[in-house]
Amino acid sequence: MKNTIVSTxxxxxxxxxxxxQNPIISHIFTADPSPLVYKDTLFLYTGHDVATTSDTNxxxxxxxxxxxxxxxxxxxxxxxxxxxSFSWATGDAYAAQCVxxxxxxxxxxxxxxxxxxxxxxxxxxxVAVSDSPxxxxxxxxxxxxxxxxxxxxxxxxxxxxxxxxxxxxxxxAYLFWGNGSCKSVKLKENMxxxxxxxxxxxxxxxxxxxxxxxRNSLYYLVYAGAxxxxxxxxxxxxxxxxxxxxxxxxxxxxxxxxxxxxxxxxDYKGKSYFFYHNGSLPTGGSYRRxxxxxxxxxxxxGTIQKIVQTKEGVAPIK
Numbered sequence: 282m283k284n285t286i287v288s289t290x291x292x293x294x295x296x297x298x299x300x301x302q303n304p305i306i307s308h309i310f311t312a313d314p315s316p317l318v319y320k321d322t323l324f325l326y327t328g329h330d331v332a333t334t335s336d337t338n339x340x341x342x343x344x345x346x347x348x349x350x351x352x353x354x355x356x357x358x359x360x361x362x363x364x365x366s367f368s369w370a371t372g373d374a375y376a377a378q379c380v381x382x383x384x385x386x387x388x389x390x391x392x393x394x395x396x397x398x399x400x401x402x403x404x405x406x407x408v409a410v411s412d413s414p415x416x417x418x419x420x421x422x423x424x425x426x427x428x429x430x431x432x433x434x435x436x437x438x439x440x441x442x443x444x445x446x447x448x449x450x451x452x453x454a455y456l457f458w459g460n461g462s463c464k465s466v467k468l469k470e471n472m473x474x475x476x477x478x479x480x481x482x483x484x485x486x487x488x489x490x491x492x493x494x495x496r497n498s499l500y501y502l503v504y505a506g507a508x509x510x511x512x513x514x515x516x517x518x519x520x521x522x523x524x525x526x527x528x529x530x531x532x533x534x535x536x537x538x539x540x541x542x543x544x545x546x547x548d549y550k551g552k553s554y555f556f557y558h559n560g561s562l563p564t565g566g567s568y569r570r571x572x573x574x575x576x577x578x579x580x581x582x583g584t585i586q587k588i589v590q591t592k593e594g595v596a597p598i599k
Contacts, residue, residue: 311328312330326377344374346358377444404438407425426473427444461483556573574594
């Protein structure tokens with residue numbers, strides 16, 4: 282009888298585990314998800330929270346890479362990049378995005394700059410490059426791509442964070458980023474040089490964490506915003522990458538046990554997926570976050586339906 286009860290409990294626990302896939306990474310704390318589809322594989326780039334339960338601010342050691350081909354089994358490829366990978370950098374590994382172009386992988390990261398002859402410090406954006414989506418990665422230019430002194434509309438030192446990169450159908454690449462306001466600039470084809478002046482604007486409710494992409498000739502700017510209670514995910518659309526951007530509303534409410542959330546959006550094997558983070562793992566919280574994923578759906582006019590946050594996550598792809 283005892284063995285029967287134990288076996289039943291084990292089966293029940295296994296069933297619960299199979300049903301509750303969110304958060305999708307549970308052996309470390311992860312944040313700021315950035316998905317990339319390359320060939321038949323979905324790669325996921327994340328930050329790594331290492332704050333203790335008593336810490337009252339972020340401690341983010343490095344950036345990790347995971348991969349899946351079925352949206353259910355995730356392989357950890359380790360941490361091929363950290364602020365220590367950049368000779369000019371100091372501080373933590375804030376939000377980042379990796380994109381592929383011409384067979385190379387460019388990983389745009391936000392961290393802080395040392396006080397030196399180039400910058401007096403503050404948040405900065407760097408870019409690393411690799412021949413493989415899982416690394417090894419190295420600093421592509423030996424200096425920051427964006428430093429605090431290049432943007433002056435906000436006076437706080439951490440406004441140059443959270444890069445997102447988009448390559449349009451005509452081959453023109455764009456970098457968007459920002460905290461407090463959204464900045465954008467063209468990139469040269471080599472992906473490591475700016476190609477023009479920086480533009481600054483502030484969509485309704487914008488706080489940070491922009492994610493830019495294009496679907497059916499419509500451009501999307503999705504971001505962590507003020508909502509009715511920060512942070513929620515809001516978005517704008519435009520017919521031109523340079524705007525004007527039309528505000529479309531809130532698509533994700535507050536997440537459990539974390540005052541931040543961060544969007545990462547991708548189409549994969551016929552479905553659209555919305556990646557984000559929350560603080561729902563045991564001992565988790567706003568500085569000990571975990572990446573989740575749920576399905577994303579569009580209306581016929583291209584507007585985004587509200588994201589339904591689930592513990593079950595998404596169905597495995599057969």
